Amino acid sequence: MWKHLFPVPFALTLASPHLDHRDPVQCPIIFDGRVPQNSTPTSFNLASTSPYSPQYVKGENLTWSDILLPNITTSRFDTPFIHRPLEVTINDASLFRSGSGLQLGFRRAGLLLRDDKNAAGADAADQGIVTFHWSVRQDVSRPMNLSHEYMNVWHEKADYSGNQFTFVGGVVLPVDGGSGVDSPAEKQAWRVQNARNEFVFRTEVREDGWQNFGVQLDHVNGTIRVYYSAGNEPLEDVTGALPNDNSGGGQLQLGMAKKPTETETVVWDGYQEPILQGEGQIYGGVFVEDSSNGCISL
Numbered sequence: 001m002w003k004h005l006f007p008v009p010f011a012l013t014l015a016s017p018h019l020d021h022r023d024p025v026q027c028p029i030i031f032d033g034r035v036p037q038n039s040t041p042t043s044f045n046l047a048s049t050s051p052y053s054p055q056y057v058k059g060e061n062l063t064w065s066d067i068l069l070p071n072i073t074t075s076r077f078d079t080p081f082i083h084r085p086l087e088v089t090i091n092d093a094s095l096f097r098s099g100s101g102l103q104l105g106f107r108r109a110g111l112l113l114r115d116d117k118n119a120a121g122a123d124a125a126d127q128g129i130v131t132f133h134w135s136v137r138q139d140v141s142r143p144m145n146l147s148h149e150y151m152n153v154w155h156e157k158a159d160y161s162g163n164q165f166t167f168v169g170g171v172v173l174p175v176d177g178g179s180g181v182d183s184p185a186e187k188q189a190w191r192v193q194n195a196r197n198e199f200v201f202r203t204e205v206r207e208d209g210w211q212n213f214g215v216q217l218d219h220v221n222g223t224i225r226v227y228y229s230a231g232n233e234p235l236e237d238v239t240g241a242l243p244n245d246n247s248g249g250g251q252l253q254l255g256m257a258k259k260p261t262e263t264e265t266v267v268w269d270g271y272q273e274p275i276l277q278g279e280g281q282i283y284g285g286v287f288v289e290d291s292s293n294g295c296i297s298l
Contacts, residue, residue, distance in 0.1 A: 023079055024234070025287065027295035030125050031113045031252070033286035034083040041065035052111040057253065059094040059109070067091070067109050069280065075135040075210045076232050077285025077297070085284035087139060088255040091275050098267075105267045107275065110255035113288070122158060122249030128292040131216040131227075132252055134167075135285040136190075138207050142280035144258070145273065146170035146187040146205065149178065151257040152281055155217070157248035164246050165215050165224060166193040169205055173259060175266065182261075192226050195245040201226040201238055210284065216291055217246045227298070234298040252288065256281050 033051050036043075043049040044064035058067060069087040074080050094107040125132075134153055144150055146169060153167035171186045172178025177197035179186060192201040192215060203211070214227035214235050224244035227235035256279065260270025289297060 024077060025079075025289070025297045027131070027289040027291060027297050029287050029289050030130060031123075031288040033111075033113050033254075033288075034078055034284075035086050037082055037084050039084070039086075041068055041070070044068055047114060051114060053114050056112045057096075057108065057110040057255075059107075060097055062093055062109075067094070067278075071137075071282050071284075073137065073210075073282075073284075075137070075284025076212050076229070077133055077135060077287065083284075085135075085137070085282055087142075087280045087282045089142060089278045089280040090256045090258060091278045094256075094258075101268075103267045104272075105260045105263055105265060105270045106257060107272060108255070108257040110253040110257060112251055112253050123251055125252070125288045126249045127219050128290065129216065129218045129220060131214050131289050131291045131296055132165075133212075133214050133285055133287050133289065133297065134254060134283060135210045135212045137210050137282040137284070138205070139280040139282055140207060142278050144170065144256075144279050144281065147182050148261060148272075149173050149176060149259040150281075151259070153213075153252070153254040155215075155250055155252050157250045159248065161248070162195060162197075163193075164195050164217060164244065164248065164250065166197070167191075167213065167215075168193060171261075173263070173266065176259075194224055194242065200224065200242055201228065203228060206230065212285065214296070216296070217244070219246050222246060227296070235296075236298075254283060254286065 042065045067089045071085040071087050090107045090109050096103045148170050149172045150169045155164045169190050171182050174180045188205050191199045194200050209231050212229045216225040223241040225241050226239040228238045229235045260272050263270025
């Protein structure tokens with residue numbers, strides 16, 4: 001199913017003339033989630049050819065090649081002719097099963113950076129000072145319905161009790177720290193939340209071009225710091241260092257987790273309209289770097 005969403009194969013991408021061809025990545029990379037230029041949709045089905053886990057996390061009976069789409073517009077932190085963006089989509093089959101029951105409340109597809117965690121559930125990015133990078137771009141042909149809450153990037157604790165940070169869009173539910181009010185101001189906003197689900201940064205959802213984000217977790221001093229820019233502009237520190245509980249290990253995940261409206265449990269109930277053409281989020285420049293020596297790629 002959904003094979004018809006691939007109108008063209010992955011092919012050589014011509015870099016945008018508006019991008020600076022100098023590599024802005026200046027720090028040691030811990031995890032590189034940037035997509036190789038020669039990747040195909042089926043590359044993500046195998047551990048040997050994907051920078052992400054081929055198993056997690058998508059609806060049952062789906063493969064990644066069913067729901068990942070090629071994209072050709074290079075983001076700030078993608079090296080032209082070496083990397084390319086990709087689009088994560090969700091559809092009516094993006095459902096998860098718990099025991100014998102389907103979790104009908106939400107729709108979800110999330111890529112996990114491939115890594116072996118230690119016995120405590122931590123990976124190599126759960127120590128020192130690290131900066132998580134990603135860029136997003138909107139697909140006007142497969143838009144999100146921002147009357148819903150979308151969880152798009154998050155670092156989930158190893159015991160699944162919460163997140164050290166969360167990147168959300170749309171109308172955020174009260175249970176997740178939002179107002180739940182379906183207003184233009186709430187719908188058209190990206191937000192970064194800390195470990196307590198408090199909003200530490202907010203900016204508009206743009207429909208024209210890339211938006212670049214960096215979240216730095218300092219495991220030594222227990223802080224979070226957010227960086228942001230639009231287009232090909234360098235990242236800027238938009239929050240300074242703020243207190244945050246960075247404990248608990250875990251992993252970075254990115255994609256789409258569309259939560260229901262009119263819900264009591266989020267997982268089991270609530271309203272989800274049919275997703276007739278699919279909904280998508282385009283990602284580029286995904287990597288995690290070591291900032292322990294004060295290094296930050298801007």
